[in-house]
Amino acid sequence: MITFDDKSYRLLCCDGAVGLKKIEKGTVKLIYGSPPYPNAERNYGVWKEEDYIELISPFIEGAQHALSDDGFLVINVKANRSKKTASKASKRSLVVEKLAILLEEQWGFSCVDIEIWVKGNPAPTGLRVACQDAYEQILWFSKSPEWEINIDAIRRPYSDHSLDLYKDYEYKARENGLTYVRKNKSITPNPLGALPQNIITCGVMPNKTTHQAVQPLALPEKYIKACTTIGDIVVDPWVGSGTTGEASVALSRRFIGFDIFPEYVSMSEQRLSDIAKGL
Template sequence: MRKVKEQALVTYTVNRPAEMPFWNEIVCGDSADLLKLISADSVDLVITSPPYFQQREYDGGGVGNEKKPDDYIFALMKIFRECVRVIKPTGSIVFNIGDKYEDSSLLLMPYKFAIAATEQCGVTLVNNVTWVKSNPTPRQFKRRLVSSTEPFFHFVKSQKYKYFIDEFLKPADESKPNGNGTGENVGKKYFLLIEQSKLTSKQKEMARNALEEVIEEVRNSEIQGFRMKIRGIHSEPFGGQEGGRKIQLDKNGFTIIRIYGNPMKKDVIATPVESLKNCPHPAIYPVKIVDEFIKLLTQRGDVVLDPFVGSGSTAVATYQNERAYIGFDISEEYCLYAQKRLSSVKYQLSLWERNDAANA
């Protein structure tokens, strides 16, 4: 095993258990061996994307180029079994695997893997979360459609698994739906905007009254939040299409959109395939997806492990969420790249922190 030393500055420290090796490290080696060095029931989340079956030659060899599908599943299961051993009873395992065509037929490799995992390792498959790629590789087939989805399987080994559903796919502005929080300042900015608008004085009075009414609804927790659109200040709702809100805007000069509760949490994540400038790794997965699973399944300070860390996407998402990462990869080149990528993310974050402190 060759171990690559962590060089980057670590600004965030959590309580590292004495028996936990590879804390906040990217380590070069075969996961089948490295996982054995980790104690049972010590990791909060394993999230990873192993090499797909016969998809490409990676720099360091490893899993993926077996001759037959069964041999590939066998090699994967060797590592998956270790993942099950190392996660805590409150932990989760998320595996992303893509499919492969052979003789014009899909092999259903992801599902063969999921069946083997549930049958051989006693895990429960909580969800098959579908990643919808908004920018799949541009290709055109005459006799089939372009594949633009991949599964992320969420497994647990006990029903005690941590789960923070409100954190999953949280709208960016959910915490402050009216742009001013829900305290004393709720909706205050809209009063200013009403004054600045070109509404008539009668319309301004109506707008202020309606605003006071909706603020009261938020304070009484009757609604979660609201947005107000004022003619001449905000863009037209719904792309300016004809409809009730457009009529209200034309007639009254404003409209109020009430937000009644959390959107349904569905098993779909739509996000583009990522590419990184000068990245030697040919198949990275989106940090955004890892970020969502980390928020859904772990808490600040928890340990997240990726046994096929490649370019370091999992470690980046983990660090950004103030969890501790452990990343393994068989390729020294990818390990070094992942470390460089992490150093740059840490440096950027430290600059923002310094900037925030200076502006506080």
């Protein structure tokens, strides 16, 4: 069984699916991670589209074991094309959509949303048979069909346009009690900010480490804030350079990370010990 001893995090060099099963059953509030992407050729290997569901299945079964009944599974992934050419046969993979459907139909998770990471600086693809690839998907699922999230923790600043509108209009409840219509009176903005949107807009990280897929911190931060509170356990079964760990430790959550490559575990260890020292 994995323990924390005196630390706020544990990093282990092992297959993440095996690691998940070594966590005490039902103790994890959030599993957040970014697996190898379908068809992406990286120095940590390739998970081909045709093998993808088989390769990711043990991780989903591990998540079912480790998550608490009110826990969440969040997977950031992008469907790469089967051929990186401008050829007319460069078909977009639907394996991410297939995974999302199986998460509900086969593994019994409930879809909170499929959010979109809009990249400010997407890598050029040179593709001429479709538009430039400028987003990734974030599959946000709950173990329970009814869930609670900390919406106030992920509110965002109001746009100037919304604040201007609020000065002039009031939103009067419709009779169905669900939606609002515009009326000519004013309303007060929530002091904690506007309701969050289901997109995250930020650039990809510059390649400063030997890891080829370092995520922006803003991604795990959003789901850690929304799905967990201080002291909860967050797990990343594909820890890589340790981005989810950094966000978790900085937000005073406990963290467990797995990677099959020792160099990434060492990289994460360095990163997390620096964060923990600075707290």
